[in-house]
Amino acid sequence: MRHVLNTLYVTTQGTYIHKDGETVCVSQDQKVLLQIPIHTLEGIVTFGRVGTSPALLGFCAERGLAVSFLSRSGRYLACVRPPSSGNVLLRREQFRVADDDYRRAELARLFVVSKLANARQMLLRSARTTGDEAISKAAHEIGCLGKQLDVSVSIDTARGIEGNAAQIYFNVLNNRIQQDGFQFCSRSRRPPLDAINSLLSFVYTLLAHDCAAAVASAGLDPQVGFLHADRPGRPGLALDLMEEFRATFADRLVLRLINRGMIQSKEFHTSPSGAIFMDDKTRKTVLVAYAERKRETITHPFLDETAEIGMLWHIQAMLLARHLRGDLDSYPIMLWR
């Protein structure tokens, strides 16, 4: 079994990452800040003005590490990925399923079912702790929408139901925030218009990096999705997989950071375009919380084994690969309890 390895986040501006022997070296002004053997890492994420040497990128590709480049505020810019490896027959099968309307719709339906079930579960949990009527009503509505997905539906219906559920879900997100100074109206991206949206977008970007790496290391093509339509440069399958973790992993992490007072509203700044950005200290707080949450363990409902949360997307990608190969009749979605 794979181990959860670490991801290196480089946020200090003006640093340079290079290869030294079999280690990754982060240096600034000729001074080495960190030297770490590559076998303990599974990915590198850099923010803003961080240089990387070509030798390091080649070395990471050889060892199967993805290197993501984000802007200083955490917007996704580009990614260097190892050359496709693994089984070409598996990828061909993935493309065939993506072209087959019936099988594609079936997988898209499963991803939406998982998203809705997990969102409902999180809402019920919040409703228990806050005792808010609106939240439990939203949970009930999402449950009703989920029932429409009992039988096979077309891909457009599945997307429509997902959209409705997302609307209901985000409508009560504000009720789940128990800290003054934070206000959530609606989901806004590019640019995020409030602190919560800025946090959500940031955590989603990190999660997308992890999911794309997991999908690629299971031998699948991250770009060819089932629920998400193909678009140049969009990691469709990684986004499909991410749907299973948005509410339970990403949103919950953001709410936890706010409700426990680990993040203050005064740590956010408005840019001239109206976008809200967090300061460097907050970004570090989020990264630490993200990395620590990945280390927590949970019992996987299908495998019935204890797994670290950071392992879950690898497990799901592997199960999806097994389903595409024909070893599993259906794709077992991840249902949080």
Place this chain on the structure above:
Amino acid sequence: MLIVVTYDVNTQTPAGRKRLRQVAKACENHGQRVQFSVFECLVDPAQWTGLRLQLLDIIDEESDSLRFYFLGKNWKRRLEHVGAKQGYDPTGPLII
């Protein structure tokens, strides 16, 4: 599992100084330097076998010595650091 590697290499000859550099390089590739000739290596059994053979190949058993301390999987309970040069935790959040 965490393994602590310490070494003493005789540096009175040019060949000895070369061995010292080679030993240090091999250890750097597998772990972090916590003191001058002390390395902490977080490795799995296969990686450990590789590193161990590499080190045994380099040193000259007549004049140098190596010591390995096996701290196992629950190494965090068995480790205490006092003073300067606090190392990084290879399993903790890695943010620079």
